[in-house]
Amino acid sequence: MNYLAPSILAADFSCLGEQVKCLDRAGAQYVHIDVMDGNFVPSISFGMPVIQTLRPCTGRVFDVHLMIEEPSRYLKEFVKCGADMITVHAESCRHLDRTIDEIRQLGIRASVALNPGTDLSVLEYVLPKLDMVLVMTVNPGFGGQKFIGYTKDKIRKLRRIMEERGIKADIEVDGGITLENVGSVLEAGANVIVAGSAVFKGDIEENVKSFLEVMG
Ligand code: DX5
Ligand code: ZN
Numbered sequence: 366m367n368y369l370a371p372s373i374l375a376a377d378f379s380c381l382g383e384q385v386k387c388l389d390r391a392g393a394q395y396v397h398i399d400v401m402d403g404n405f406v407p408s409i410s411f412g413m414p415v416i417q418t419l420r421p422c423t424g425r426v427f428d429v430h431l432m433i434e435e436p437s438r439y440l441k442e443f444v445k446c447g448a449d450m451i452t453v454h455a456e457s458c459r460h461l462d463r464t465i466d467e468i469r470q471l472g473i474r475a476s477v478a479l480n481p482g483t484d485l486s487v488l489e490y491v492l493p494k495l496d497m498v499l500v501m502t503v504n505p506g507f508g509g510q511k512f513i514g515y516t517k518d519k520i521r522k523l524r525r526i527m528e529e530r531g532i533k534a535d536i537e538v539d540g541g542i543t544l545e546n547v548g549s550v551l552e553a554g555a556n557v558i559v560a561g562s563a564v565f566k567g568d569i570e571e572n573v574k575s576f577l578e579v580m581g
Contacts, residue, residue, distance in 0.1 A: 367580040368557045369573065370395035370428050370537065373419075374410060375508045375561035381415070382422045384569060389423040391573035396425050397539070397559045398448075399508075402433035405457045406506035413439075413446040420447035428557075430478065430539065432505050433457065437464045440471060450474035452499045452537075455487045465494050476537070480504060481513050485523055495534050497557065498523060502550070503540030508561040512541030517553045524554025544572075547579055 371393050376384045385396060398416060403409040416427065429448040433439070436453045437460070443451055451468050455477050458464045468475035477488065478499035488498065500520050503510040516538070523536060537557035538550045547558055558580060564572045 366556065367551065368394040368426075368535075369576050369580060370397035370557055370559045371564040371569075371573065372397040372399055372508065372539070372559050372561035374399040375565040377565070382419060384565070385419050385422045387569050388564075388573060389425050391570040392577055393564075393573050394425060395428040395557070396423065397561075398427060398429045400429060400431050400433060400443075401506065405434045405454065406432045408506055413442050416443070416448070417446040426450065428452070428537075428559075430499065430559075431457075435459065437467055440464075440467050444471045444473055448473060450476055450496065452476040452478045452497070454478045454480065454505070455483060456480055461487070462491055462494075465491055469494065476535075478505075478539075479519075481516055481519075485519065485526065488523075492527070492530065492532055492534070497535040497537055499537040499539055500555070501540055502538050502542065505540070510541050512543075512546055517549060520550060520553040520555050544575055544579060547576065551580065 371388050401408050401410040426449045427447050428450050430452045434457050465475050474496040476497035480501050502512050502516040535557050536555045538555040539559035542560045543563045
C-alpha cells in the first residue's frame, strides 16, 4: 500500500491548522512533520508546541521526522505531543540500536533516515526492528530542493535487500518529489511519499488528489 505524507514545512504557518485539515479532507494518509534543530541541519523549524496544537485538527498519522542531534533526549515528549511514528537519522544517533528500542518501547512506529551520502550498510543489523526506512532524496535541512538522482538506485537496492531478508518495512522518500518523478521512486520500491512544495504550492486539495491518483 502506498501512502502520501505531505510535509507541512512548506505550509502557510499563519493558518497551519486549516491547511492540515485540508490535507485530511483531500485524503492524505500521513502528515509529515519536519523538526530541525539548527545543529544537525542548518535551519530551525518548529517543535512540540506546534505538534501539540495540530493534534486535534486531524486523526491522520503524525509522521515526525527528527533532524536533531541525539533525538533520544526528546522521544517521550514527541510521543506525548502526538507523534504516531518517529524517524531518527542514523547520522545523529550515537547509539542507534538503543534509540530504536526506545521508540518502540514508547508504543509507536520506529523509522531510521539516511542522508543521501550514507551507505545502506548502517542498517544491516537494525533493519528487522524497523517499521520504515526513510531514504533522503535531498540533503536534509530545507524544502524546495532538487531530487538527487542516484538515490533511486539506493531505494531499489534497499527494497531488494528487504525482499531477500523477508522484511516488509515501508520505504519513505523525502525531498524534491514532484508529480513528474513520483512514478519513478514508486517503481524503484518506495511506498511512502513525502512532498512539501509540490503539495502546498497552488491548490492543496487538488495537488493531494493528483498525487493519490498517480500513486494508485
Ligand atoms: C527536508 C525535509 C523535507 C522537505 C520536503 O529536510 O525533510 O521533508 O520539507 O520538501 P520538498 O518536497 O519541497 O523537497
Ligand atoms: Zn522530512
